Amino acid sequence: MTAREEPAVPAGPASLAPPEGAATAAAIGGPRRQGSYSLAARDRRFGYGLVAPAVIVLLAITAFPLVYNVWISFHNAWYLFPTTFSNFAGVKNYKELFTGGQFLPSLYRTLGFTVVSVAVELVIGLALALALNRKFRGRGIVRAAILIPWAVPTVVSGLLWKSMFDPQNGFVNYILTQLHLPLAHSTWLSQTWTSWAAILIADAWRNTPFMALLLLAGLQVIPRDVYEAAKIDGAGAIRTFRQITLPMLKPALAVALIFRTLSSFLIFDVIYAMTGGGPGNSTQVLAYLNWSSMFVQGGNYGLGAAISVALMVMSLVIAAIYVTSFRTEQVV
């Protein structure tokens, strides 16, 4: 119910109505009685008052920590040294990223994992989405069932996969042995490359359904008649896919890729649960390094904050690359 329909509201003092408020009200609703202008302005002001608590909370829990984190990254904030705590440190923490010997290797690992995992999840997810977009009996049940891995908490799925990859009691080696396949005697989480394979499988198992779901939503909004026209024109399945499905799926693809790339780039829980960054540091990724330098390795908050800022900047760059590349292609 709007104030206009409520005649019982008394008009407040005229000074309460600022000129811009009156102008807006006029622009939106056309000419009104004098009382409505001030009423609209007061409504708006009341509206601000009502959203203010929410805005303040949001600022307090998002904007403030963000700014504070940037501030910390330029200061000494290692609690082992109470006397120099919160002294200005300049770019010391950022320098340490490059001289400390852990940041760059972790960055390369993270980027490598992101590219591979997103590519794998995209291909499988797209195939799943195309399959689920066809009509078949029990489609509703299959669509619901495919989401089950995604509904499992990440740490739980990480621990689940860790036990499945257990060389003695695990399900993976059991199946491989039964089928007389190679790698049946692998100790998956004891070697660098098999660890990565295990992490990739666990991550793809959980996140591919999400990718498939987003792409399926994109497929469903493509109008049927475009396909019918293509059929009449004699286009084959591959040509239809390349020239109709893919271009029209682009918005959904963009969303799915941005989501998955960023969450792959920030992967933490699966690695925390499965390998703890090991063996050695061979599966240590940036988010893991960030957490461990802040909370495990003696609480160097300054260094941890610098890693956080670096992660944030890189995430923004990745998002910007996606947004601009998808936008320009759409114009063409």
Add this chain to the structure above:
Amino acid sequence: MHMWPTSTNRRAVAAISVAGLVAVGLAACGSSAPTASSQVPLSAKQTVVFATQGLGSEGTATMSAVKAFEKLHPNITVQILSLSPTSDVAFEQLTQRFTAGSSTPDVITSDVIWPAQFAQSGWLANLVKFHPDTSAYFTGQMATGQYKGGVYAIPWFINAEGLYYRTDLIKTPPTTAAALFGDAVAAMKTDHALKEGLAFEGDKYEGAVTAFQSMGGQLTPSALTNINTPANDGVLTMMYDAIHKYHIAPTAVSTWEESQVQNAWLSGQTPFALNWPYIFALSDAKGCQPGCSAVFGKTGWVPFPNPTGAPQASLGGDDLAVNARSTHQAAAWAFIQYLSSASAQIARAVAAGDPPSVKSAYGSQLYAAAPYFQQEQAVFNAATPRPVSPVYTQISSQLQAMITSVLSGSSTPSAALSSTGPTITQLLQTVSSGG
């Protein structure tokens, strides 16, 4: 009937909601810690908050100790603040409270590797003012609470890692590493129920470091300044050989933690296992569960033979410490004194299997209730602390990466030592130079 409040009311509503938020914010900021001058005297009615880990029988033992203490001091109530049973998580929970400047918990249970770091950060009260009797405890563990001339933690119960052996398969416990390997290989040949010859924890966590140290790895403060020594190389090579050369340890040990070693031992699939004293209570206690029938009455425990020197059992266990910002330090100290007394420790040892840290507890009263503590003393006498350093968790993180990279075969012992050495040296320099 007014659907909307009047304009005055509207502004009032908005103002109240904003004011409410500000008030909440101010209240949050206003809880700054009281100064040391506002100490509550021992005789006053007060509540002491005790942050501790411990589930099952350990938790029950803590509760009965608390009740007994409250009976002795009717004016003091002890409130338990449960910490995560996972050591790393408990560490995070404590550091978060300390960094926030909280005056509670008043008393904390601290892993032996934490007091130096907490003391360096100014979070623990120096207990010298209460004149603690430092000679009453095992020297190695007492050292974990002493830092820069102060006493910041009192030992609560001791833990040390030793070699379990099957008395039915191994007639005399090995005293050299070569004999251990030979016995393990021979046992695996004769008894086909054995799946491996030696079980130890090699996952990338603190356990890899204690295993390394218990096998002879040199981690004293002076040894840390140069870890690339023949002794450390020898221990890493031995760990590697156990897996890849003699095949007495499964390749999976590089993902094993205590629980996997415990399962391998209790199920009777290994003649040797490196583990902590709690195994005794599981495999050889009166209340032995059906699950331990394979090892019941066949459990022996000795220090792990060091390939290059005297045996050293990695020292674990828990200390008790007082929050520097606590306003109940006198009551906190009384509580610590009670928990670390011989009688309270014997009760805990019998009920929960936690070995006493106070030497006078080892005697007929304890042995009558739990005879296996007699065997444990030999291992405790070899107990060797991990370095008492404020950057220990970082050093450990480097050591864990070093050890697991050798176990997985991705680097040789000498390569791993020479790449880890400089990082540890740099960490130690950072501390001595004050950041």
